[in-house]
Amino acid sequence: DILMRLTDVWKIYKMGEVEFAALKGIDLEILHGEFVVILGPSGSGKSTMMNLLGCLDLPSKGVVELNNKDISKMKESELAQIRGQLIGFIFQTFNLIPTLNTIENVMLPLEFQEEDADSCWKRALELLDVVGLSDKKYNLPSQLSGGQRQRVAIARSLAVDPRVILADEPTGNLDSTTGDYILEFLSGLHQKEGKTIIMITHDPDLTKYADRVVHIKDGMVDKIEILKKNNEAM
Ligand code: ADP
Ligand code: ADP
Numbered sequence: 001d002i003l004m005r006l007t008d009v010w011k012i013y014k015m016g017e018v019e020f021a022a023l024k025g026i027d028l029e030i031l032h033g034e035f036v037v038i039l040g041p042s043g044s045g046k047s048t049m050m051n052l053l054g055c056l057d058l059p060s061k062g063v064v065e066l067n068n069k070d071i072s073k074m075k076e077s078e079l080a081q082i083r084g085q086l087i088g089f090i091f092q093t094f095n096l097i098p099t100l101n102t103i104e105n106v107m108l109p110l111e112f113q114e115e116d117a118d119s120c121w122k123r124a125l126e127l128l129d130v131v132g133l134s135d136k137k138y139n140l141p142s143q144l145s146g147g148q149r150q151r152v153a154i155a156r157s158l159a160v161d162p163r164v165i166l167a168d169e170p171t172g173n174l175d176s177t178t179g180d181y182i183l184e185f186l187s188g189l190h191q192k193e194g195k196t197i198i199m200i201t202h203d204p205d206l207t208k209y210a211d212r213v214v215h216i217k218d219g220m221v222d223k224i225e226i227l228k229k230n231n232e233a234m
Contacts, residue, residue, distance in 0.1 A: 001031060001032040002029050002030070002031055002032070002065075002068070003030050003032045003034075003066070003067065003163075003164065003196055004028075004029070004030040004053060004065065005028070005029050005030075005063075005064075005065040006026050006027060006028040006029075006052070006059075006062065006064050006065075007027060007063045007065075008025050008061070008063070009023055009025070009026040009027075009028075009052065009059045009061070009062035009064060010023055010024060010025060010026075010061040011045070011048045011052070011057075011059055012060040012061070021219060022045045022048040022219050023045050023048055023049065023052075023059070023219045023220075024220050025062070025220065026049070026062070026219075026220065026221055028214060028221060031196075032163070032196055033190075033194045033195075034196055034197075034211050034212065035186075035187065035190045035196075035197040035199075035209055035210050035211045035212075036196075036197070036198050036199070036211065036212050036213075036214060037199045037200075037201060037206065037210040037212070037213045037214070038050075038198065038200045038201075038214045039201060039202070039204060039207060039213050039214065039215050039216065040202065040215060040216030040217060040222075041217070042202055044216045044217055044218060045216055045218075045219040046168075046200045046201075046202070047168070047200075048219075049200065049216065050166065050168050050200050052064050053166060053198055054083065054087055054089060054166050055071050055074075055079050055082050055087070056083065058071065058072050059072070066082065066086075084109070084160065085160050085162065086162055086163055086164055087164045087165070087166050088157030088158060088159075088160070088162035088165045088166070089157060089165075089166050089167075089168075090150070090153055090157050090165060090166070090167040090168070090170045091153070091167075091169075091170070092168060092170065092172035092173055093173065094141070094146075094149045094150055094152070094153045095153065096141040096149060096152055096156075097141075098140065098141050098142060099140075100140075101137065101138050101139060102128065102136050102137050102138070102139050102140075102141075102144070103121070103128060103137040103138070105141070105152055105153075106124040106127050106128060106152065106155045106156045106159055107120045107121065107123075107124040107159070108156065109160050110123055110160070113160065123159065124155070125137065127156075127158055127159060128152075128155055130155065130158070131151035131152070131155045131185070132151065133148060133151055133152060133155070136148060136152075145178075146173055146175075146178060147174055147175075147179075147181060147182065150170060150171075150173075150178075150182050151182070151185070154182070154185065154186075158189075162195075163195065164195065164196040164197075164198065165186065165195055165196070165197050165198070166198045166200075167186065167197065167198070167199045167200065168200045169200060169202070169203075170182055170183075170186070171183060171203075171206060172201075179206075183206060183208075183209055184209070186199070186209070187209035190209070207225075210227055210228070211226070211227060211228045212224060212225065212226050212227065213225040213227060
């Protein structure tokens with residue numbers, strides 16, 4: 001069961017007269033329920049990949065399909081819905097709103113879904129409980145440690161119950177112990193709830209929970225390593 005399929009995907013950035021190919025003919029399939037790590041050094045094209053996988057950008061050439069539909073042929077409203085409901089995004093820099101407290105940050109995506117304030121609050125509190133932070137609900141992001149901030153960001157990404165979590169260097173700003181905890185948490189979401197996890201990183205140490213590791217080099221797939229058989233997907 002294929003979630004995303006990239007077929008001969010190119011991304012060419014144009015800077016005036018100069019063109020630069022950041023992705024050069026990527027072929028890749030991502031299955032429902034898989035934990036995939038996209039691993040590559042700085043400049044290899046990971047962020048460009050993330051933007052395509054998150055339906056934040058379209059390829060210059062080639063096809064990106066989501067659930068067998070070409071994303072280039074979708075309306076902006078359909079893409080917005082995918083970004084808002086199918087995919088939960090997690091970033092290296094957490095991207096919390098600094099003026100909102102923990103529970104308000106988690107409630108934000110729910111408010112866009114026009115749920116009433118009471119049910120938003122209840123759902124956000126449940127999610128904070130899941131990440132072990134219900135006692136920090138009134139803290140501002142600046143009053144949390146890095147690991148706690150990332151847990152708030154994870155709770156927020158889970159608010160709309162996305163099938164897919166797209167994480168860009170989620171442990172990049174954390175010490176290794178805290179980073180391990182975050183990885184284990186993501187792995188738990190994959191194992192217990194069957195979420196598809198797509199994690200992008202430059203760090204080979206972060207691949208231990210992955211079903212597959214896609215090595216990216218100079219905008220191309222260098223090799224694909226299968227670490228675990230994914231029962232649900234295979
Ligand atoms: P990574 O995330 O692996 O560091 P990126 O996808 O950010 O790689 O970048 C891949 C290559 O594309 C780099 O050489 C970078 O300089 C280039 N690049 C990225 N974004 C742009 C852009 N908007 N315009 C021009 N070149 C870009
Ligand atoms: P770590 O070293 O694990 O990143 P910190 O030393 O930053 O953790 O934080 C330890 C505890 O202190 C956490 O429970 C955090 O919520 C709390 N804390 C950190 N900074 C503040 C702050 N500015 N105001 C209130 N509580 C804080």
